[in-house]
Amino acid sequence: MLAFQLAQVDDLDVLMKYMEEFHNFDHTEPFDFVPARAAMEKIVTYPEVGRVWLIQAGKETVGYIVLTFSYRLEYRGRYAFLDELYVRESKRGRGIGTAALTFIQATCKQLGINKLQLEVKQNNPAALALYQRNGFQKQDRQLLLWTI
Numbered sequence: 001m002l003a004f005q006l007a008q009v010d011d012l013d014v015l016m017k018y019m020e021e022f023h024n025f026d027h028t029e030p031f032d033f034v035p036a037r038a039a040m041e042k043i044v045t046y047p048e049v050g051r052v053w054l055i056q057a058g059k060e061t062v063g064y065i066v067l068t069f070s071y072r073l074e075y076r077g078r079y080a081f082l083d084e085l086y087v088r089e090s091k092r093g094r095g096i097g098t099a100a101l102t103f104i105q106a107t108c109k110q111l112g113i114n115k116l117q118l119e120v121k122q123n124n125p126a127a128l129a130l131y132q133r134n135g136f137q138k139q140d141r142q143l144l145l146w147t148i
Helices: 009-026 033-045 096-110 125-133
Strands: 002-006 050-057 060-072 077-087 116-118
Touching: 002 096, 009 033, 009 050, 009 060, 009 077, 033 050, 033 060, 050 077, 050 096, 060 096, 077 096, 096 116, 096 125
Parallel strands: 077 116
Antiparallel strands: 002 050, 050 060, 060 077
């Protein structure tokens, strides 16, 4: 049985272990623990920034979800960004990702959020297929980023 446990500050050590696993799976640059922990702690501590959930299968943590909030005129208000959805590699293919997306979509509805965005790397066709099966559509836009 799956459960989604809202993360607390006491969960940061577990979250950081999973965040590093996700980073090592999905990124090329080295994991920078200190700023990553500070960013995660801010989301866990301030609900107006977002929410973090541990994905539990029985008593075992098998992943986590990070949802952040923003505001866009185009969407006429607040929207959410599915910043990270990570399921441990050994637990994939069991419907956990689909259950997590169903949970997040229901949570957004409860919070009055009607737009949910996410980003998926082009070299991750399995994730893209999961998201498209669950109602996410590609946008005709280019993602741009400016870094200080």
